[in-house]
Amino acid sequence: MLRSTSLAVLLFLAVVSRGTAQTGRPDVEKKLAGLGITLPKLNPSKGNLLRAVRVGNLVYLSGHGPDKPGGGQILGKVGDDLTVEQGKEAAKLCGIALLASLKHEIGDLNKVKRIVKVLGLVNSTPTLTQQPQVINGFTDFMVEVFGESGKHARSAIGVASLPSGIAVEIEMIVEVE
Template sequence: MQTNLIPMLKIHQLSFLLAFLILAACQPSQSPEVKEAGFSQSEDIEQKLKDMGVELYELPQPEANFVRAVQTGKLVFLAGHGPMTPEGKYITGKLGQDLSIEEGQQAARYTGITLLSALKAEIGDLNKVSRIVKVHGMVNGTSDFTDQPKVMNGFSDFIVEVFGEKGKHARAAVGMGSLPSNIAVEIEMIVEVEE
């Protein structure tokens, strides 16, 4: 009786070990991109912004008959926003004439901060963001300026730095002959949030 018990115990132990290994293999692991960005799913986004030295600010109410954001279901549609600095001034000028690509990237980054400020005002807590879905970037440039994607990288790199994998988005980067008040960049954004 005892001689039969030992092999049976080994079979049960092996079965348990095999089931454990299968379950472990099925668990989603962080992608290398997420690890490189230093992002974890439990990270506090607003604390991360502070650690990055980024301060969100209260935006003035629109002067025309529109709102900065509209939420329908899980999606938040943000109106076009420009590169507002913490002092409340906009970065202006044309790429290819007044501004370098690096200055355009900085303007795009400021636009990202402006959009996050508007998003926080709409949803109350940026930790509710489950995905940055779609971004439409408009770059004020001369007729022969063709580096709109490089300018928009200033925005995209910032958003992915903040949100990690959840910040990776579909994107358009287009050139404009002019933008309101001669701002350098205007960006619209669609965000998915937890209900």
């Protein structure tokens, strides 16, 4: 009797602690819910472009723009139409869009082992030098969601324009289980 009770308790604890005990990482789905973030539903990819491609244990994600929760995107040039703070918010929205595509590709964000590499493009004026601060909106969000596994190698580049006039575009490479 004691043996079966102990086994039942261990089984219960294993099920309840899923996401942290097995991986040592926070439960990403619960973290997003706690932050009040709902990942957007995805429309089918258009043309010959894929949002994500998995090769072995790496997922390569195409550049994603700052999709607003109610539709549309954040448009404009940082340093002219938008402040650095508004650019940071746009970068965070790129992160939410990327996580939606990543979840679609792998099924469960708790399979993420590490955010490996990020390329952040900022639609900015020629004199703006704060592109890294803008892309920090994305980086800080990834660390908030994934903890240490959200830290990554990164490039933050200013560009003269981006598709459809979006403020920020970000692509990333992710290691998964």
